[in-house]
Amino acid sequence: MIEAIKQAVLDGDRGKVVELTASALERGTEPKEILDQALTPAMDIVGEEYERGDRYVPEMLISAEAMKGAMKQLRPLLADAGVEPRGRIVIGTVEGDLHDIGKDLVAMMLEGAGFEVINLGVEVSAAAFVQAVREHNADILALSALLTTTMTCMPEVVKALTEAGIRDQVKVIIGGAPVTQAYAEEIGADGYAADAAGAAKLAVTLA
Amino acid sequence: MDHVPHVGGKIRVLSDADLQSINRTARSILARTGIQAGSNRYAEVLAGAGADVGKDGRVRFSDRTIDNALESAPDRVLLHGRGDGPPLDLGGERVYLGTGGAAIRVLDLEDGCAREPRLTDLADIAWLVEHLDNIHFFLRPVVARDVPAEALDVCKFYTCLANTRKHVMGSAGTPESAEDVIELAATIAGGTDAVVDRPIISFVTSWMVSPLTLDLSACAVLSTVVERGIPVALSCAPMAGSTAPATLAGLLAQVHAEQLSGIALAQAIRKGAPVLYGPVPAVADLHTMGYAGGAIESALLNAACAQLAQSIGVPIYSDAGLTDSKLPDVQAGYEKGMNILLIALAGGNYIHHAAGMLESMLAVAYEQYVIDNDINGMALRALRGIAVSPETLAEEVIATVGPGGNYLTRAHTLAHIRTDEYFVAATADRRGRPAWEAAGCHDARAHAKEIAREILARPRTRFISREADRRIRDRFDLSACERPA
Numbered sequence: 001m002i003e004a005i006k007q008a009v010l011d012g013d014r015g016k017v018v019e020l021t022a023s024a025l026e027r028g029t030e031p032k033e034i035l036d037q038a039l040t041p042a043m044d045i046v047g048e049e050y051e052r053g054d055r056y057v058p059e060m061l062i063s064a065e066a067m068k069g070a071m072k073q074l075r076p077l078l079a080d081a082g083v084e085p086r087g088r089i090v091i092g093t094v095e096g097d098l099h100d101i102g103k104d105l106v107a108m109m110l111e112g113a114g115f116e117v118i119n120l121g122v123e124v125s126a127a128a129f130v131q132a133v134r135e136h137n138a139d140i141l142a143l144s145a146l147l148t149t150t151m152t153c154m155p156e157v158v159k160a161l162t163e164a165g166i167r168d169q170v171k172v173i174i175g176g177a178p179v180t181q182a183y184a185e186e187i188g189a190d191g192y193a194a195d196a197a198g199a200a201k202l203a204v205t206l207a
Numbered sequence: 208m209d210h211v212p213h214v215g216g217k218i219r220v221l222s223d224a225d226l227q228s229i230n231r232t233a234r235s236i237l238a239r240t241g242i243q244a245g246s247n248r249y250a251e252v253l254a255g256a257g258a259d260v261g262k263d264g265r266v267r268f269s270d271r272t273i274d275n276a277l278e279s280a281p282d283r284v285l286l287h288g289r290g291d292g293p294p295l296d297l298g299g300e301r302v303y304l305g306t307g308g309a310a311i312r313v314l315d316l317e318d319g320c321a322r323e324p325r326l327t328d329l330a331d332i333a334w335l336v337e338h339l340d341n342i343h344f345f346l347r348p349v350v351a352r353d354v355p356a357e358a359l360d361v362c363k364f365y366t367c368l369a370n371t372r373k374h375v376m377g378s379a380g381t382p383e384s385a386e387d388v389i390e391l392a393a394t395i396a397g398g399t400d401a402v403v404d405r406p407i408i409s410f411v412t413s414w415m416v417s418p419l420t421l422d423l424s425a426c427a428v429l430s431t432v433v434e435r436g437i438p439v440a441l442s443c444a445p446m447a448g449s450t451a452p453a454t455l456a457g458l459l460a461q462v463h464a465e466q467l468s469g470i471a472l473a474q475a476i477r478k479g480a481p482v483l484y485g486p487v488p489a490v491a492d493l494h495t496m497g498y499a500g501g502a503i504e505s506a507l508l509n510a511a512c513a514q515l516a517q518s519i520g521v522p523i524y525s526d527a528g529l530t531d532s533k534l535p536d537v538q539a540g541y542e543k544g545m546n547i548l549l550i551a552l553a554g555g556n557y558i559h560h561a562a563g564m565l566e567s568m569l570a571v572a573y574e575q576y577v578i579d580n581d582i583n584g585m586a587l588r589a590l591r592g593i594a595v596s597p598e599t600l601a602e603e604v605i606a607t608v609g610p611g612g613n614y615l616t617r618a619h620t621l622a623h624i625r626t627d628e629y630f631v632a633a634t635a636d637r638r639g640r641p642a643w644e645a646a647g648c649h650d651a652r653a654h655a656k657e658i659a660r661e662i663l664a665r666p667r668t669r670f671i672s673r674e675a676d677r678r679i680r681d682r683f684d685l686s687a688c689e690r691p692a
Contacts, residue, residue, distance in 0.1 A: 056493035
């Protein structure tokens with residue numbers, strides 16, 4: 001059964017993953033076992049295949065979608081059993097930027113990696129980021145920008161976290177077409193990743 | 208620059224039946240799915256033009272609304288420079304090639320490393336382009352990262368206009384800065400009426416975020432520019448597989464719908480507004496989801512868009528010359544060579560990105576402008592085709608030379624070898640190997656760097672008169688343009 005769930009995640013078959021997860025739970029399989037033995041290893045393979053160039057982004061996303069389907073069933077059970085998510089991540093596109101595809105892709109991969117993701121959407125102000133980090137006690141704040149004109153809002157968010165006195169409670173990671181590792185260092189962010197799989201990997205090392 | 212426009216329309220990637228299918232589907236998309244206006248202001252403007260506005264801000268268009276907009280959109284737009292040549296006469300299948308981009312990296316001419324562009328780079332690139340004949344207009348190619356955002360629009364237009372006489376196009380961040388830029392250009396052109404009659408500047412606005420959603424801040428700029436009567440390109444850049452269907456035909460149907468809605472919006476704001484149909488389509492690289500500007504499918508899409516624009520009779524802000532390579536290498540050469548030739552043959556009117564670009568739209572290199580000037584020259588030569596007349600058929604000189612002779616010193620030969628009959632690429636090396644080895648075994652990139660250095664070292668001319676400059680300085684604080692942070 002565990003193997004079948006893992007395979008269904010690899011195949012990106014959400015319906016099958018949900019169905020198999022439900023019957024595994026019915027048969028008394030521990031939620032944590034499903035997570036640790038089927039879902040997480042499957043997404044690790046997906047990430048590796050992507051990095052090797054064997055998987056396209058849409059093929060990676062349907063696997064993440066399938067995993068999300070199972071997580072919806074498992075999350076309340078895991079919480080009851082005292083199993084915490086890997087971490088809590090607040091994500092959004094900075095002020096003035098409407099482009100959400102890259103950010104949503106990253107959000108999906110972060111969920112696939114076992115994080116709880118609070119997606120604030122697009123054109124999020126620095127103040128709204130600060131409030132969400134506080135409210136959700138986030139471990140990581142992920143900022144996205146596609147435009148060269150809007151990426152300059154990223155340092156303002158970092159500044160706002162500092163001014164609110166919570167900069168050291170949260171790791172800030174950034175991404176988007178014009179963003180670079182050097183820019184992350186320049187504005188005092190904690191990390192940068194070039195793509196969604198890289199972002200998930202980065203979050204795991206930071207959380 | 209030669210004064211007879213080059214004419215494309217020599218290659219058709221879509222049949223008439225294909226064009227009809229795409230057009231029909233685009234109109235159906237506008238009637239069924241519509242666009243998201245997201246604001247009362249533009250919804251009301253479009254409602255005034257007969258569009259149907261839903262409570263959720265969704266705007267749907269009937270064929271009649273679109274037909275009315277196409278009726279009032281000019282089929283010809285003239286963009287002026289300040290040199291000796293005639294204006295760019297956009298429309299039909301007439302072809303012009305120029306720069307593009309808002310690149311955030313430039314390869315340093317000396318060390319070859321990527322760095323942030325400065326305002327001096329914008330000035331240098333403008334000066335370089337001024338001296339490259341196969342680059343016909345100057346669309347602001349780099350974002351000067353050393354100028355504060357609030358001063359950028361005036362500074363960049365001022366710098367472009369001071370360093371080249373070619374037509375200058377750029378974006379504006381806000382309606383207010385668009386007004387400032389128009390005032391700046393009017394001062395140089397000799398008044399507000401003069402700049403509308405003979406626009407030496409124009410704007411590009413990314414007014415729509417694909418799929419089918421208005422970008423309200425860009426629309427505010429679009430409104431201002433259209434109200435002032437300055438030409439504007441309606442740029443939107445859907446990617447097959449992410450912001451458009453994965454199939455090329457699906458992308459074309461969507462982007463045509465987007466463009467038709469943009470034309471309707473502009474015509475609703477001001478009837479007869481000079482607009483350029485402005486699709487910037489590409490396929491997404493399915494591994495990185497990045498914009499694969501150098502892909503052959505992207506070239507096909509752009510060639511198809513030229514046909515779509517011709518079919519509705521609106522001039523096109525077209526796109527060729529992108530490469531996904533990070534430097535002027537073999538990949539850059541074959542990708543640019545393919546897409547520039549294809550889109551020129553298809554008859555794109557105002558083909559931007561056709562000089563200097565690397566890394567899709569993210570970087571430029573000085574020597575790449577020189578190389579692309581040659582690629583453009585070859586494409587334009589292909590457009591001129593083969594002149595066939597009694598003079599060029601040369602029967603008389605063939606009879607005179609007769610069997611076994613040669614044509615080297617014939618008057619007919621001398622009369623034709625320095626005409627448009629031949630194009631010689633400045634960066635190409637056609638020498639024999641010994642001569643090439645003796646000269647140091649340089650490749651085209653090295654030749655291009657030498658040419659760029661020589662042009663950049665020439666004594667500079669300011670293309671803004673002292674009087675206009677004084678009046679500009681009375682009105683605008685140009686300190687940020689002269690002493691960047």
